[in-house]
Amino acid sequence: xxxxxxxxxxxxxxxxxxxxxxxxxxxxxxxxxxxxxxxxxxxxxxxxxxxxxxxxxxxxxxxxxxxxxxxxxxxxxxxxxxxxxxxxxxxxxxxxxxxxxxxxxxxxxxxxxxxxxxxxxxxxxxxxxxxxxxxxxxxxxxxxxxxxxxxxxxxxxxxxxxxxxxxxxxxxxxxxxxxxxxxxxxxxxxxxxxxxxxxxxxxxxxxxxxxxxxxxxxxxxxxxxxxxxxxxxxxxxxxxxxxxxxxxxxxxxxxxxxxxxxxxxxxxxxxxxxxxxxxxxxxxxxxxxxxxxxxxxxxxxxxxxxxxxxxxxxxxxxxxxxxxxxxxxxxxxxxxxxxxxxxxxxxxxxxxxxxxxxxxxxxxx
Amino acid sequence: xxxxxxxxxxxxxxxxxxxxxxxxxxxxxxxxxxxxxxxxxxxxxxxxxxxxxxxxxxxxxxxxxxxxxxxxxxxxxxxxxxxxxxxxxxxxxxxxxxxxxxxxxxxxxxxxxxxxxxxxxxxxxxxxxxxxxxxxxxxxxxxxxxxxxxxxxxxxxxxxxxxxxxxxxxxxxxxxxxxxxxxxxxxxxxxxxxxxxxxxxxxxxxxxxxxxxxxxxxxxxxxxxxxxxxxxxxxxxxxxxxxxxxxxxxxxxxxxxxxxxxxxxxxxxxxxxxxxxxxxxxxxxxxxxxxxxxxxxxxxxxxxxxxxxxxxxxxxxxxxxxxxxxxxxxxxxxxxxxxxxxxxxxxxxxxxxxxxxxxxxxxxx
Numbered sequence: 001x002x003x004x005x006x007x008x009x010x011x012x013x014x015x016x017x018x019x020x021x022x023x024x025x026x027x028x029x030x031x032x033x034x035x036x037x038x039x040x041x042x043x044x045x046x047x048x049x050x051x052x053x054x055x056x057x058x059x060x061x062x063x064x065x066x067x068x069x070x071x072x073x074x075x076x077x078x079x080x081x082x083x084x085x086x087x088x089x090x091x092x093x094x095x096x097x098x099x100x101x102x103x104x105x106x107x108x109x110x111x112x113x114x115x116x117x118x119x120x121x122x123x124x125x126x127x128x129x130x131x132x133x134x135x136x137x138x139x140x141x142x143x144x145x146x147x148x149x150x151x152x153x154x155x156x157x158x159x160x161x162x163x164x165x166x167x168x169x170x171x172x173x174x175x176x177x178x179x180x181x182x183x184x185x186x187x188x189x190x191x192x193x194x195x196x197x198x199x200x201x202x203x204x205x206x207x208x209x210x211x212x213x214x215x216x217x218x219x220x221x222x223x224x225x226x227x228x229x230x231x232x233x234x235x236x237x238x239x240x241x242x243x244x245x246x247x248x249x250x251x252x253x254x255x256x257x258x259x260x261x262x263x264x265x266x267x268x269x270x271x272x273x274x275x276x277x278x279x280x281x282x283x284x285x286x287x288x289x290x291x292x293x294x295x296x297x298x299x300x301x302x303x304x305x306x307x308x309x310x311x312x313x314x315x316x317x318x319x320x321x322x323x324x325x326x327x328x329x330x331x332x333x334x335x336x337x338x339x340x341x342x343x344x345x346x347x348x349x350x351x352x353x354x355x356x357x358x359x360x361x362x363x364x365x
Numbered sequence: 366x367x368x369x370x371x372x373x374x375x376x377x378x379x380x381x382x383x384x385x386x387x388x389x390x391x392x393x394x395x396x397x398x399x400x401x402x403x404x405x406x407x408x409x410x411x412x413x414x415x416x417x418x419x420x421x422x423x424x425x426x427x428x429x430x431x432x433x434x435x436x437x438x439x440x441x442x443x444x445x446x447x448x449x450x451x452x453x454x455x456x457x458x459x460x461x462x463x464x465x466x467x468x469x470x471x472x473x474x475x476x477x478x479x480x481x482x483x484x485x486x487x488x489x490x491x492x493x494x495x496x497x498x499x500x501x502x503x504x505x506x507x508x509x510x511x512x513x514x515x516x517x518x519x520x521x522x523x524x525x526x527x528x529x530x531x532x533x534x535x536x537x538x539x540x541x542x543x544x545x546x547x548x549x550x551x552x553x554x555x556x557x558x559x560x561x562x563x564x565x566x567x568x569x570x571x572x573x574x575x576x577x578x579x580x581x582x583x584x585x586x587x588x589x590x591x592x593x594x595x596x597x598x599x600x601x602x603x604x605x606x607x608x609x610x611x612x613x614x615x616x617x618x619x620x621x622x623x624x625x626x627x628x629x630x631x632x633x634x635x636x637x638x639x640x641x642x643x644x645x646x647x648x649x650x651x652x653x654x655x656x657x658x659x660x661x662x663x664x665x666x667x668x669x670x671x672x673x674x675x676x677x678x679x680x681x682x683x684x685x686x687x688x689x690x691x692x693x694x695x696x697x698x699x700x701x702x703x704x705x706x707x708x709x710x711x712x713x714x715x716x717x718x719x720x721x722x723x724x725x726x727x728x729x730x
Contacts, residue, residue: 010408012377039502040700042594043375071702091529097520101691103513103702106506107472137404138503141471148468155462164456168544172537179533229407326466335405337436337468 001214002034002121005289006131006139007249008238009220010230014251016043018220018271019132021282022289027063031127034120035059037067038113038133049277056120066120073112075099088182110142118205135220136234140336143215144241146205151339153199155326210299212244216292219245219263223253228262233334235263236314239298240336246292263313266295303345306352306365313359320361322354329363366579367399367486370654371496371504372614373603374585375595379616381408383585383636384497386647387654392428396492399485400424402432403478403498414642421485431485438477440464453547475507483570500585501599505701508580509606511570516704518564520691575664577609581657584610584628588618593627598699600628601679604663605701611657628678631660668710671717671730678724685726687719694728 005022007015016037023035034056037044044067045052048059052067059065078099085092113133120129133139160166208214217238221231231248238245248268250259255270269287300309312320312333321332328339329351342349346365353364370387372380381402388400399421402409409432410417413424417432424430443464450457478498485494498504525531573579582603586596596613603610613633615624620635634652665674677685677698686697693704694716707714711730718729 010376012375041375041502041598043591046591046594069700071697071700089530091533093524093528093530094521097524098690100688101520101693101695101702101704103509103516103704104506104700105472105513105517106475106503106510107470109502109506110471134499134501134503136499137406137474138471138499141469141474144468145471148470151468152470155466156459159458159462163458165454165458165545168456169541172541176534176537180530226408226411229411233406323465325463328466330466332436335434335436335469337466339466339468 001208002126003031003128003213003290004117004121004131004208004215005128006133006135006143006215006217007220008135008139008217008231008234008245010224010227011136013220013222013227013231014271015135015220016047016132017282018218018249018251018286019130020044020047021279021286023063023065023128023130024060024279025283025286026128026130026289027060028283031062032125033063033128033130034126035063035065035130036113036117036120036132037065038109038131040067040069044132064126068109068113068116070104070109070112071102073116074102074104074108077112077115078102090180090182110138110145114142114145114205118201121208137237137335140234140237140241140243143209143243144336146202146209147242147338147341150199150202150206151328151341153202206242210242212246212292212295212297213290216244216246216289216295218289218292219248219266220251221248222251223256223259228259232262232314235266236312237334237336239311239313240331240333240338242298242338244292244295244298246289246295247287249286299340301343301346303343306346308340308342308346308363308365310361310363311359312356312361315359317356320356322351322361322363324351331361366573367491368396368493368578368655369482369486369496369573369580370493371498371500371508371580371582372585373500373504373582373596373599373610375589375592376501378585378587378592378596379636380500380585381412381497382647383583383614383616383651384495385409385412386644386651387583388428388430388493388495389425389644390648390651391493391495391654392425393648396427397490398428399491399494400428400430401478401482401485401494401496402430403474403496405432405434409497429491433474433478433481435469435474435477436467438481439467439469439473442477442480443467455545455547475503475510479507479510479570483566486573502602502700505599505602505606505608508574508608509701511567511574512607512703512706515564515567515571516693516706518567523692571607575607577611577657577660577662578655581609581611581654581660583654583657584613584631585616586613587616588621588624593624597627597679600631601677602699602701604676604678605696605698605703607663607703609657609660609663611654611660612652614651664705666708666711668708671711673705673707673711673728673730675726675728676724677721677726680724682721685721687716687726687728689716696726 009015023033027033054069054072056064056066219231221227235245247266248263251271252273255268260268271285272281274282296311315333323330331338349365372384374380388398392398419434419437421429421431584596586592600610612631613628616636617638620633625633636650637646639647661676680698688695696703714730
């Protein structure tokens with residue numbers, strides 16, 4: 001299991017440069033590191049001074065670099081899907097559709113990149129994966145995907161199972177499935193079996209992203225007020241997807257009291273201006289990036305006190321909304337919507353009270 | 366019908382500032398302008414010096430600003446979907462799922478933003494919509510969506526219709542549809558009727574994005590080599606989704622011969638450094654942004670010469686790939702994959718030759 005690190009901040013604050021320095025630092029400390037760039041544009045290659053490719057290549061000892069290319073990842077995933085089809089369907093349907101034809105739709109970049117990270121993580125070849133994503137909402141959508149997708153599956157499975165529609169359609173499921181599928185599925189497990197495997201994947205993804213010793217983000221900013229405000233906004237937004245933010249990297253400026261106050265209680269580290277291709281001063285100035293577990297946790301559940309505490313920095317009271325229209329408690333903040341999956345003792349209960357103080361939303365049941 | 370303008374370039378080059386200035390310029394020229402921001406972070410509001418909201422508000426005469434919020438757009442779309450369900454399904458399935466519960470998955474931001482632009486365009490209230498998106502691959506994925514999604518529908522409808530699977534399942538379609546649906550659909554039109562409406566929407570979207578007098582992008586860059594290389598890369602990538610790039614805006618630097626050569630034959634305009642809140646010098650320095658139709662077209666089809674010409678600047682020969690594995694011709698460049706939809710005279714024919722010269726890929730049939 002690798003440590004997955006990513007950097008959030010406004011464009012132009014030096015996120016890619018910091019990601020490269022972080023990867024180099026971890027590699028010199030002896031970790032086997034994969035630096036993964038997501039945008040196939042020329043930035044990463046130019047900063048590294050080398051060409052990059054969709055397969056990992058060695059950069060220096062312990063350090064490999066890969067630049068994800070969605071069209072390539074899509075081709076490979078398509079071959080996997082065709083294998084599954086051949087396994088389960090009596091007469092293959094999509095075998096004549098080629099991976100080389102498939103265009104990339106919105107969202108596919110994120111889904112494919114997350115899947116690629118999962119596979120590199122599972123390969124056991126790396127101790128750390130430094131993900132140089134777009135560093136904004138798109139990266140948060142990607143890392144929030146396991147939790148949100150598993151909510152959709154949970155919610156809609158129940159809706160279908162409880163529905164009159166299911167009672168109407170289910171008599172047809174048995175004859176269709178035996179005519180179409182290689183394996184025998186009854187109406188009962190038809191809706192469950194194929195989704196269980198996906199659910200296991202999603203549960204493992206959720207657990208990895210919620211664990212700050214497995215996945216952590218760091219904020220990158222300059223002293224520019226727009227960059228600082230954007231970093232604060234991304235800090236709060238990251239908590240909303242359960243991602244722990246471990247600290248702040250202030251690029252090319254000394255730390256002031258004002259900036260520290262904006263990010264309290266996180267540590268703010270100043271990074272020096274470095275001449276191109278001299279990475280050493282930057283590498284030395286980086287803090288230990290494995291310490292995110294000591295930063296405030298996005299969520300804490302106290303079953304005996306019947307309380308849930310959410311850390312939502314960077315938002316004020318009127319930017320945080322709590323609703324309970326569906327079966328779960330929903331929190332809106334920073335265009336991230338989170339359904340809180342509660343332990344059995346609190347699940348399905350009505351909210352008795354909620355208060356927002358010192359960046360913490362405390363919900364009582 | 367509004368003119369839709371967007372700005373592409375590396376983060377931190379001033380895209381949002383340029384978008385605001387462009388919106389102000391068009392408004393002072395008498396156009397009714399909507400400035401649409403996609404990232405709900407604080408940047409746009411800070412630069413405008415006002416708070417923004419998910420509904421348009423007047424900024425100055427002729428100029429309104431809206432900041433898309435995916436959670437809000439998703440709630441509204443969900444209500445529309447529930448109306449459709451109530452209209453077509455005998456027993457509504459999702460009526461007890463509330464828009465307020467729905468989380469945002471990767472890709473939804475783009476799909477919802479594109480749909481919102483479509484609705485504002487169709488409202489007839491605006492002569493120009495200035496879209497301040499993420500300005501990178503994500504914006505291209507969004508604008509490429511109508512073409513790519515209609516390819517998927519076209520390709521997979523045919524795969525299903527020709528398949529043994531369809532022959533196996535179709536006997537069940539009639540009894541299921543009459544048990545489930547309010548309207549009577551036969552097996553023949555079951556697969557077609559619901560998709561036709563979507564297809565019409567997609568065709569209109571494709572036509573709008575392919576027409577440079579309706580939709581155009583401008584590149585924003587500084588003199589920094591990484592920013593220039595990124596702008597070139599986005600230029601070529603934009604052609605691949607059929608989006609015309611009208612010109613280059615060089616921020617805070619004088620135009621040099623070297624930079625002009627990088628973007629030939631596009632015009633490069635230098636933009637001055639402006640003190641905060643003095644927009645006038647920037648507005649005056651902007652070129653006429655309605656002239657994209659005079660820039661090179663992404664695709665030209667010459668039926669009598671049996672040739673297709675694609676303009677792919679910023680790529681060299683080995684970065685452009687042509688394949689013909691499926692029924693259409695597929696071009697790969699810059700992680701954008703395009704299936705060329707050919708007129709009947711050339712459709713389904715084998716490629717006889719292809720050459721890449723002076724940024725043009727010429728394909729002969």
